[in-house]
Amino acid sequence: MITLNVNGTRHSLDIDPDMPLLYALRNHLELNAAKYGCGLGQCGACTVIVDNKPVFSCLVPSGSVGERAVRTLESLGSPQAPGQLQQAFINEQAAQCGYCIAGMIMRAQALLEHNKTPDEKTIREHMAPNLCRCGTHMRILAAIKAVVAQGVKS
Structure with a gap:
């Protein structure tokens, strides 16, 4: 039995502690929202935030998380009331197939929580581990820059 704190709620799960998060x-x-992409931590489709840092959840054993806070895309908003970053991705039409987008948004969210005014170089470097096979990287960059221009809301 392990306990996970996900999106502000504690969950007791009867699972193997080695099960990927x-x-x-x-x-x-x-x-x-988090997707299985490669299972090797090379694509970022599974990115979630653990202890305020983006992580590849396919590589993290559930039992290793302990009391650290886990956040998924579901914590940022809903289809009816998207969060600021989610709305920017919608406005910039940053999703083509949509498979990578949850991971992209979570990686961007982690950046903006630590740096509310990153420059383009910082954004590009931070987002580099996450891949979009459809090639919407420029729209993803535009969405993040739009949030920075609006002012990141907490």
């Missing part, structure tokens, strides 16, 4: 989130907590 991604599977615990998707299969046991029904939080399906």
Whole structure:
């Protein structure tokens, strides 16, 4: 039995502590925004925030998380009331197939929580680990820059 603090709620799960956090989130907590992409931490589709840092949830054993706070895309807003960054991605039409977008948004969210005014070089460097196979990187960059220009809201 392990306990995870996900999106501000504690969950006790009867799972193998070696189970990747991604599977615990998707299969046991029904939080399906983070996607399985490569299983090797090379694409970023599974990115979530753990202790205010973006991590590849496919590589993190659930049992290693402990009391650290886990946040998924579901914590930022809903389809009816998207968060600021989610709305910017919508406005900039940053999603083509949409598979990578949850991970992209979570990586960007982690950056903006630490640096409310990153320059383009900082954004590009921070976002580099996450890949978009459709090639919407320029729209993703535009969405993040739009949030910076609006002023990051907490």
